[in-house]
Structures are given as structure tokens and as C-alpha cells.
Amino acid sequence: MHPIEILPDTPAGLDIEAELDALAKRYRGASGVGIQLLNMVGGQTESLLDKLPENIRAGLATQTEAALRAALRAAQGSRRAVPDQPGWLNTAVTTAMGAAGGAGGLPTALAELPVTTTVLLRAIQGIAAEHGFDPDEEGVQFDSIQVFAAAGPLEHDDGSDLAFITTRMLVTGNALQALISRVAPRLAVVLGQKLAAQTVPVLGAVAGAATNYAYTSYYQDMAHVHFGLRRLAINADRDQADLVAALRQRVKTPPVKRAG
Template sequence: MEQEITAHLPVLHNHDPLPEISALAARQLRADGPLMRVINKFGGKIEAQMAHLPAGLRGQIESITTQALTRAVSLAQHGRNAPDFGPRGAPALAALTGAVGGVGGIATALAELPVTVTVILHAILRAAEAEGFDTSLPEVRAEALRVLTMGGPLADDDGINTSFIGARITLTGPALHKLLAKIVPGFATVLGQKLAAQSIPVLGAVSGAALNTAFLTHYRELAHIRFGLLRLTALHGAEPVRTAFEQELRAQKRLKAR
């Protein structure tokens, strides 16, 4: 239950959530950085390029992603003892793996994919900790995995799924595999788009390092937003927070469009 996940969060009496909700809405609008906006403009070319990727590549990406996330979630059972690369260290590591992966085309990109997936998930977990959550709890780790379904960096969608955990779960064996079965296909598509984007000539100046950094930053921002909203629901209830967030997001979109 939400109350169980947030049991150790501080309760702030007479706390007005609107300023923080407004800040989270603004953060949502900024989640797609300049690099992602450039790549989105080439969405059609990326889709066409995906058709030329080697046969069976999607299956490989899904298999690699499943294995990497399974290992990363297992490591996260140790909570704050899991690797913490820091706010600057994580993008730096993502950039390094992206640069290495870009050296030899698809072959090296696939080889570095497990590291990239692991670094992204642990950046999400560190964002959860920053919002006051205990990442050793299976509910929190499950919610971290769900961040990967929240509109990938190449998706034309700046909305956010503000549904929250409603039941206590375990993340071992069949339960983990069932959750990953829902998450991996969509996330694998996003990773496939990343590989395709790296192979478009017009985007030749965009290195694997820059792409990896942009992807990690995007998902880390979504994690801060999701866990920030989840923390606020513990204090004010899910429906009021959801409604206020959606209203604020619409209002800021209108101002931005002027």
C-alpha cells in the first residue's frame, strides 16, 4: 500500500503542496532536453532506420534488457549499499558506455547495452532515495521499474502516468518476471530507437555518449517527478495531487505556448 511505502517519510502538518506540484509540473515540461527535441524531429527517419536493423535485433535487445534489469533489481535489494554514481557520475558513466558502444556499430552497441540499462535503473533508484523512499523495499523497486514505461525519450508524449502503487508485492521469481514482461517490450522499443538514431547520417554529430547521457537524464527526471508525486500523495491523497498536477501542467503548457 502507499502508506507502507511511505511509512518512513516525514509528515508535514499544514504543508501546502501547490508550490511543489507547480515545480514538478515545470520539471515535467523540461524533462525532454534539447537533444531529445532534435531527435524527435527526425522521428520518421528513425522509424525507417529501424526497419533496416538486423533481423532478430529486437529479440536480442529484449533479452539483454530483461537480464540487465533482473540483475540490477537484485542488486537494489541492498538499498543504499547499491552503487551510487552521484548526480554527475551517472551521466559521465552513461556517456562513457555510449562512446564505447558507438565505436563498432550495432555489435558494440549491443555489448554496452547491459551497462547502460543498469546505470539508468540505478539513477532512477537514486532519485527515489532523494525523494525519501527506501529502495530496499520491493514496492519501491517495482515503482522504479515502472518509470521505464512512462513515455520514453523518443515518444511524442510529455504527459505522466500518475497512477500509484495500490498493493504490496514481492519482486522475486515469477512476480519479477511477470512485471518485467509488461515493462521490457516497450523499453526495448525505446532502446531500439536509440540504436537506430545513432545510425542516421544526419545525426552523425550526435555521439552514442550524448545519446546515453540524454536518455539517463530523461528517465532520472521522470523518476524525480513520479516519486515526488507519490510522496505528496502520502500527505494529501492521490486524487487531489493528481488533479492539481494535471491542472498545473495544462496551465504551464498554455503559458509556454504563448
């Protein structure tokens, strides 16, 4: 893997504290709208998974792992034909797909799930590129999958779960596949909640649109946090672990207005 160079327009007077404050603000606000939307359509976040049939719940992890592997191939292949899209457009596309998937209940929601996973992964890769990273590099593909390890928008996180941002390592194809296997069970819970919300009687299409809006907004925010912190570590020549610790402390501590 080739080292990533500092972008030529890196500001000389980089304000690390301000950058960390902005990342913490984005992290804290990532899931607020999603939870409000799901509450509006009657979703009980604590018991959504219980609404799914047992055979669906049992196979979620395996299906999610397969969806992630297929999404990685599809997202990489699409980069040669379709340019990266702005975040609002990614959200609009997945919201429409969620509505279509929820309109037909569980069967159409299951069919829509791998497509949404691919669009989400492609959006994450686009954010990596926005921060100056090459999505074709295995290390960046690794990071893109790792974003899915963040707590989903239905989980209340106090900042202790920032483990998905780790120190950059030498990544091989085997390491990438192993990461997918580790991330899949957790993402399966997230996607299971989404599927369950889409089975809400009468409101399936609304729930599908709301959940996809929430999940797309959430994971795009997490991607900005992930790759923004990596870029900050490079530009500031600071240890990534130190910046993660500083970010975690900011997320857990109520923000204080800085003197202007």
C-alpha cells in the same frame, strides 16, 4: 512491506499547488534536450528502429526483459559497495559509456546496453532514496522498474501517459517479475531507438553519447516526478490518484504565472 514514515523535517506549511507546478514543469521539460541532441547528430526519431537488422528488432523485447532482471540484481547488489551518485555524475558516466558503445557500431552498442540499463536503474533507486524511500523494499524496487514505463525521450507526450504513476499496492516477488515482463516490450522500443542511433555512420560515438545523455537525463527526471509525487501524497495526506489527475491536467495545460 513496512509503511514509510513521513520525513521528520516535513514542512508544516506544505504548498501542494507549488509542488505540483514544479513536478509538472519537470515532466514537461524532461525530453526537450534529448530530442535536440539527437536531431543534431542526424537522428530521424520516427524511423530509427527501421535502421536495425530484423533479427535484432525481433529479439529486443526478450533481451530487454533479461537486461532488466539482471540490472535489478546488479543495482541492488551494488548499493552495498557503492554510494548513490549525484545525477550529473550518472549522466556523465552513461554518456561516456554511450560514446564507447557507439564507437564500435552495433556489436559494441549491444554489449554496452545492459550496463547502461543497470546504471539507469541504480540512478532511479538513488532518486527514490533521495525522496525518503528505501530501495531495498520490494515496493520501491517495483516503483523503480515502473519508471521505465514512462514514454521515452523520443516520444511526444501531452501528459496523458502518466499511467506509470499508480496507487501504491502490496508488492510480492511475483508481482515485481510480472511488472518487468510488462515493461520490457515498451522499454525495448526505447532501447531499440538508442541502438539504431548508435549505428549512424561515422557519428556512432557522438550518437551514443547523445542518446545516453538524453535517456539518463529523461529517466532521472521521470524518477523525480514519480517519487516526488509519492512523497507529496504521503506528506500532504492526499489520495495519490487525485494528485496524478491534478498533475496530468497541469502537464496538458500551458503554465500560467502565479501572482507573486
